[in-house]
Amino acid sequence: QVQLQESGPGLVKPSETLSLTCTVSGGSITNYYWSWIRQPPGKGLEWIGNTYYGGNTKYNPSLKSRVAISADTSRTQFSLKLNSVTAADTAVYYCARHIGMWAFDIWGRGTLVTVSS
Amino acid sequence: QSVLTQPPSMSAAPGLKVTISCSGSSSNIGKNYVSWYQQLPGTAPKLLIYDNNKRPSGIPDRFSGSKSGTSATLGITGLQTGDEADYYCGTWDSSLSTGVFGGGTNLTVL
Numbered sequence: 001q002v003q004l005q006e007s008g009p010g011l012v013k014p015s016e017t018l019s020l021t022c023t024v025s026g027g028s029i030t031n032y033y034w035s036w037i038r039q040p041p042g043k044g045l046e047w048i049g050n051t052y053y054g055g056n057t058k059y060n061p062s063l064k065s066r067v068a069i070s071a072d073t074s075r076t077q078f079s080l081k082l083n084s085v086t087a088a089d090t091a092v093y094y095c096a097r098h099i100g101m102w103a104f105d106i107w108g109r110g111t112l113v114t115v116s117s
Numbered sequence: 118q119s120v121l122t123q124p125p126s127m128s129a130a131p132g133l134k135v136t137i138s139c140s141g142s143s144s145n146i147g148k149n150y151v152s153w154y155q156q157l158p159g160t161a162p163k164l165l166i167y168d169n170n171k172r173p174s175g176i177p178d179r180f181s182g183s184k185s186g187t188s189a190t191l192g193i194t195g196l197q198t199g200d201e202a203d204y205y206c207g208t209w210d211s212s213l214s215t216g217v218f219g220g221g222t223n224l225t226v227l
Contacts, residue, residue: 044119045154045221047217058214094161094162099164100168102150102151103168104164105164105167107161107163108161
């Protein structure tokens with residue numbers, strides 16, 4: 001079955017760029033939308049944005065100026081870049097697959113990214 | 118402050134039924150589909166309901182979803198101690214042009 005795995009640095013310095021990759025195993029990334037969602041410690045979920053294998057992307061307006069999401073169909077991966085990070089960007093970052101009109105049926109286990117000097 | 122409003126906590130006894138509400142507006146729940154997620158401590162969210170009332174394969178029929186106007190509800194019957202978790206609703210907000218989630222409801226089964 002399809003599984004997702006996030007990877008990337010667990011510690012990022014303030015003002016630098018957070019970069020994460022989500023590897024999709026057991027299936028193709030074509031024909032689906034793929035999202036990044038984050039959860040600050042002890043808080044709720046925040047949708048960051050999504051991508052479609054053809055290159056279409058949508059971003060949360062509150063992050064749009066700092067975020068980029070892209071897909072690499074040859075590697076069955078999609079990535080997240082968030083620049084100019086601050087402590088407020090400290091969170092568990094999840095990648096997830098869309099189904100239906102607005103739902104996420106498959107999630108990665110999540111990776112904690114801490115922004116600190 | 119979340120766009121979608123959920124009660125922060127609820128509790129109920131094993132075997133009973135609980136309904137968790139999710140209140141929004143005409144730009145989100147009022148015109149888009151709602152999904153519900155269960156998050157056990159230290160784990161990723163798990164999809165329980167999508168497109169307002171559909172259950173993914175493997176989700177027991179103890180879980181149900183409904184929507185009316187600008188509110189949605191998650192129902193859980195035959196409560197079990199394993200249902201203790203945080204529950205989140207989510208949808209698209211057409212005015213904000215972003216996906217939105219409720220603040221989450223912590224369910225205690227005691």
